[in-house]
Amino acid sequence: MASCSTKTQEANKEAIAANTETEVTSSDKIKLITLDPGHFHAALLQKSMYANVDPVVHVYAPEGDDVQEHLKKIEAYNTRQEDPTHWKEEVYTGEDYLQKMLAEKAGNVVVLAGNNQKKTEYIKTAVDTGLHVLADKPMAIDTESFLLLKEAFASAAKNDVLLYDIMTERYEITTMLQKEFSMLPEVFGTLQKGTPTDPAITKESVHHFFKYVSGMPLKRPAWFFDVMQEGEGIVDVTTHLVDLVQWECFPEQAIDYEKDIKITAARRWATNLTPAQFKQVTAMATYPAYLTRDVGKDSLLAVYSNGEINYRIKGVNAKVSVIWNYKAPEGAGDTHFSVMKGTKANLVIRQGQEQGYKPQLSIEPAKDTDLVAFEKTLKANMATVQQKYPGVEVKKAGDAWIVTAPEKYHNGHEAHFAQVAEKFLQYLAAGKMPEWEVPNMIAKYYTTTKALEIAKQKSSTSSRR
Template sequence: MKKLFFPALPVLLISTFLSCSNNKKEITTENKTEANSAAAATNGKIKLMTLDPGHFHAALVQKSMYPNVDPLVHVYAPAGQDIDEHLKRISQYNSRAENPTQWQEDVYTGPDFLEKMLQTKPGNMVVMSGNNQKKTEYMKAAVDAGLNVLADKPMAITTQNFDLLKEAFASAEKNKVMLYDIMTERYEITTMLQREFSRLPDVFGTLQKGTAADPAITKESVHHFFKYVSGSPLKRPAWFFDVRQQGEGIVDVTTHLVDLVQWEAYPEQTIDYTKDVKLTSARHWQTKLTPTQFKTVTQLDSYPDFLKKDVVSDSLLGVYSNGEINYQLKGTHAKVSVIWNFEAPEGAGDTHFSIMKGTKANLIIRQGKEQNYKPVLYIEPAAGTDLNAFEETLKTGLATVQAIFPGVTVEKTGKIWTVTAPEKYHNGHEAHFGQVTEKYLEFLASGKMPEWEVPNMLAKYYTTTKALELARKKK
């Protein structure tokens, strides 16, 4: 059955103002024909479809409008909490006081939702962000049908998924469509600046090779099950805590970290996972949640049956959400790790630590209490460096960075320089979804992606899925 969802406050639908409740409403055949005709008459070349949006990232893609994208979005999903929460978020964006969106959601919730989407194909671009157990299969089916896919991470959570992902990329190339993942962290300003300063040989030198005990690159990400999204407490689906459906932390959030290692250490270079990636070690461990904590984030009174096998002593739910990977990339030693806690300290949120070690300086991102839980980039010259000479070199290098990011400054404190970017660059994690989408739309408009993107996506998911395999062998 098809339904059209309208937000709680009056919004413009075609040329008529309608006001209704938060409930999804039926649309008559007459009105539906009018809506489809109007949609066909728009100038937008991209028509969105959203498939099984079980994760809030699917809605964040629609937090903004895009000039070349039709406002009518076709959604295919099973009926239930996931689709209801997704539509509520879209409604909030449509109803907000500042820069409201104008999305119209045409929703199909039959059990054959995937087949229906592939059959009818009312759009040419599919957004996927939800339960990861079948996501790789969904992607393969979509590109086989000649559809472009923008997928949230992770694209693969097992080595079996990785094998299917390789087939999906081959199919996308054959059918001349684009398969791309949502790497929001490339748009975080301190990470972008860390990358730019690392490309200044007079300041950074060259990237060290490091060792397994002392890697040249280390990245650590701390996340929280309880958090706020778009100003409201996030309600997570129960399956999010099942690693068979969500994926372990070592194949989930670490996707971003592995991507950043590749993107910063070897910018715009193609990586061949068959010879450039060598795993050294990997480990994983559980975060344990109380029944009260689980209820707080899911609003469920008890664990569903599929989670009961993960309940340990004292009714605690054990989730393998933490992981660490030590590996070599083109001979450079790197370490990435992800940690999940229940809730952040007061005033804090998800945090990131990163260090790139150069022969002339280290580039360090910290986001702790001292930084008011906001990421800050520091430049630390190598031991024995003439600081006065380094400062002059840094001034010259800064001009190169400022040509890309006007307004960026550096300030010396002791033997370390702090890099400061104007507030306009600190637009927040949620805004990065729009930036990724805009980049993907540019790829679609030009008909091509950079040549290194696909092989590097494969390298990334090879690294994470093989690391999971290694971590499980050590149990």
């Protein structure tokens, strides 16, 4: 991670010292500050309005395409025909945008979604000055930034502010139901321990550089393809997968990364983009200078966006992997595959062509199970699930049961940002988060950054052979 210059760091410290004691004036409303938005997730948090959140949002950013693309998305939400939002963006652009934010302290919650090279420093600076932070993943992209993130959590606790990351995948209904069925011992049994070659839990996520967001083709910033600024895939999207492993397998349990996490293997590999593909998704005719180091034969841009982590967590073997392709097949989008192996049944989420590229959860009994008895047990336990998720049903398909949920639960990835925001607002109102959240965020970013360290060492060793 590239650090700020010494001069900039000193300016930040002076601004923090001058403003730490400043109280946010006006009403009890939450006032948002958007700092250096460069990822579309910053805008998705404003696709909805929220009770007790001031519609005036203060934006601080350097001049350039990143902030302009962000403002275009907010304007599109404000002017849409159905349920338009009414955000008012107060924008400051200038080289001293960070110092200006600290001096004005125009809000009490900083929203961060952008260049990950700077993000951890932004987080630390914000909590040091007494501001809450809601940050997009990843909050750390290497070992150095992980150590700084640990300091940020300590500072947040000292200054009585909340630091939270945006884990949208906890709100995807098939994942929620996978977790729910895993807590039915009569159906699932207990989670197996697995082995490194046959893990008890597997999660794989497939993403695409070219995609549509809110109905429009997404224009990505060129820095998104620079792993020094965006981070490698093994520390980016895998953040969600590692989070889900912790959240599903050990619900509401604190994870101690020093005792509970052991990386057994990790690897990384590149996706190659043509100049035409790069131009289509960035609107740039040539590669910027900082990407030329990654340009090889036939002008292909190698992006280390793919990664796999094998690890043990509290004695359970897990594997998470992320794959980035350029564009999804027709009718498809980003996809998710997940298996939780129980002593009585496996819980499997598939999202391939056979499922119409929509996530589908199946309950698959262990080999030699009496299927008639299993079905009777499963149906007897459905009341527990339906009490929490009314309308959820199971339907036999061969030797498995497909779980179906009413359409109202399938609200889509973009809607999950509002759900995360609502949860964070609840935590702000309570003045605290569940005790397991902070240690588990720390454990999560240790897992991803340590895996990157191991994968890069492996790549370096392989290249010397």
